[in-house]
Amino acid sequence: MDSTAAEMLCQIREQVAEKIGGNRFRTWFGEATRFQLSGDALDIAVPNAFVGNWITTNYLTQIADSARQVIGSEPRIKVRISPAIEPVATGIASPRNSELPPAGPSHGAVNGAPRTEAPARLRGDLVSFVAGPGNELAYMTACAVARAPGKVVKHLLLHGGCGLGKTHLLHGICNAINEDHPHLEWRYVSGEEFTNEFIYAVKAGRIDLFRAKFRNVDVLAIDDIHFLANKKATQDEFLHTFNAIDVSGKTVVLSSDRHPRTIAALSEPLVNRLLAATIAVVDPPDYRTRREILRRRAATMQCEPPPEVLDYVARHVSRNVRELEGALFKLAAMATLMRESITLELARRALADLLDAERPPASSEIEQLVTTFFGVGREAIRSKSRDRNVSLARAVTMYLIRKHTSMSFPEIGRATGHKNHSTVLMAARRIQDGLDRNGAVAWRTSTGLQERPLKQVLEEIEQKLR
Ligand code: ADP
């Protein structure tokens, strides 16, 4: 199999995992199931009929969608039994066989007894991470944790938008510990897996096993902890887990899509706990970093786009690294399928739809970002409520829609449920005045009243828009 096909399969698997969740993916598609591209078909080799039926009944749509996204067309999907493939110990065993369902890779001695299976290897590595102005602090801190876990940085929280490398860095820390400190035990899970495991353990009456699993580690990595928002019981358990690990001098590394102060619906003690960690932001990469990421990625794919193509892609795809990689990937796939070499002309064609997506944001997207930021519901800003958070969120939404779209005041009024366009006019004026005065705004959060310069608040929201 050539490296482009291997890369495509890897991306298809990643997309399926994203769609159905890491836990389910590991159970049904982990080591036990193999993907292969043969002609216009996607071959899925499964270890037995049970797994085959399960995949066919439950996941064909997600597999087809993922394949379409990656290859650009939908292949025929063939599920076949290949008994040579043995499920691994943590793979397909039914929940009855194992006391708790598998939650993420880990390595190290378990309760004193060394593990026999090879340590799981996660996808991202610190050496393959390209550092630049947006992510330098996050990268350096991740390296410090990996070099000497529990020493300089005991608790690390990385936050930033989607596709900017947070998971890559958490993976990198775990992989580096695996190699450089093999005697240390680590565990990596997503916030979703942690939550599911907790619920399962409570239902099964085996919270003791859950605690043994998450507290007796040297390094606990939990990705996407914003998933815990609104889940009070899981947050409490996580806080106890965090405290227990801390008391024993061990390390916790976390990622979140927002700064903990702006994750609405996290309990106050948990927010305070998170604020005490070393917090590093991962911002979108600048042009040079994007260019270097592309260059290295192209090298691993063994496709060699000419420099002007790398320039073109790096210049035009700027929102996040996942899209950047996706663009390169699409380009390589098109070149292979159409038997053309990678030229600027092909790049223009391949990226036309992506560039189209760089149109001005929709008003609903702005509304969504602002309501999430201030922790208010969409319905609230469409109401006449004079509540402090609601009226601030409403004014910011209207102002940003005016700034980033070509909508008129009456159109903005209609789009945000306010018939009278003078409401929009006044809201936009209120924000503009605040900016001109270099003023601050205040709103309620779970940790009390927040006060920040208006300019900074708008910049933070606009950053996410891009
Ligand atoms: P996040 O967890 O922040 O949503 P990921 O870590 O999943 O993002 O990154 C998305 C993709 O981009 C991954 O394939 C990752 O390896 C790659 N990536 C992100 N940032 C970098 C970087 N600075 N250097 C190299 N690859 C990166």
Ligand code: MG
């Ligand atoms: Mg991630």
